[in-house]
Amino acid sequence: xxxxxxxxxMKQNINPLSTKAFRGAAWISTSSSVKFxxxxxxxxxxxxxxxxxxxxLIGIGLLIIGLAQIVTNLGINQTLVQFKILxxxxxxxxxxxxxxxxxxxxxxxxxxxxxxxxxxxANEALWFIRVFCILLLLQSFYAVPEALxxxxxxxxxxxxxxxTSYIF
Numbered sequence: 001x002x003x004x005x006x007x008x009x010m011k012q013n014i015n016p017l018s019t020k021a022f023r024g025a026a027w028i029s030t031s032s033s034v035k036f037x038x039x040x041x042x043x044x045x046x047x048x049x050x051x052x053x054x055x056x057l058i059g060i061g062l063l064i065i066g067l068a069q070i071v072t073n074l075g076i077n078q079t080l081v082q083f084k085i086l087x088x089x090x091x092x093x094x095x096x097x098x099x100x101x102x103x104x105x106x107x108x109x110x111x112x113x114x115x116x117x118x119x120x121x122a123n124e125a126l127w128f129i130r131v132f133c134i135l136l137l138l139q140s141f142y143a144v145p146e147a148l149x150x151x152x153x154x155x156x157x158x159x160x161x162x163x164t165s166y167i168f
Contacts, residue, residue, distance in 0.1 A: 024155035031159035061128035077147035102140030106133040
């Protein structure tokens with residue numbers, strides 16, 4: 001008798017984790033598609049508005065900041081997602097660490113900007129690199145909340161925020 005009840009229970013209740021995972025995958029796919037289309041349109045517009053040299057300077061700045069974002073994260077997001085029990089202190093420490101590492105990275109990049117511009121043989125890239133340091137700092141405030149949304153499988157909210165921030 002117990003076995004029949006278990007089978008009934010399994011048929012009636014769809015695994016909420018698999019449902020959330022499926023919906024999450026759908027939201028991530030939709031978000032990626034919207035970002036790709038938006039990026040393509042923006043690149044086409046920028047390609048007409050600015051010179052190839054200016055386009056390259058922006059690319060240099062984005063490349064350097066993108067690499068710095070990878071280094072400054074250092075697995076903080078993954079750690080927050082994978083911890084079984086997460087306290088408020090853990091979240092606070094992760095947030096402070098993320099901001100601190102981004103701040104140190106931004107300062108180092110700011111100081112090294114003339115060397116980085118010289119490396120790319122583009123002295124005009126100096127100010128692009130320095131301005132993009134601000135993006136590195138701003139991204140650090142988003143890293144921990146993003147990890148918490150991921151941890152709670154709130155992909156819809158996360159991707160709506162991503163799409164909105166990408167477009168605007």
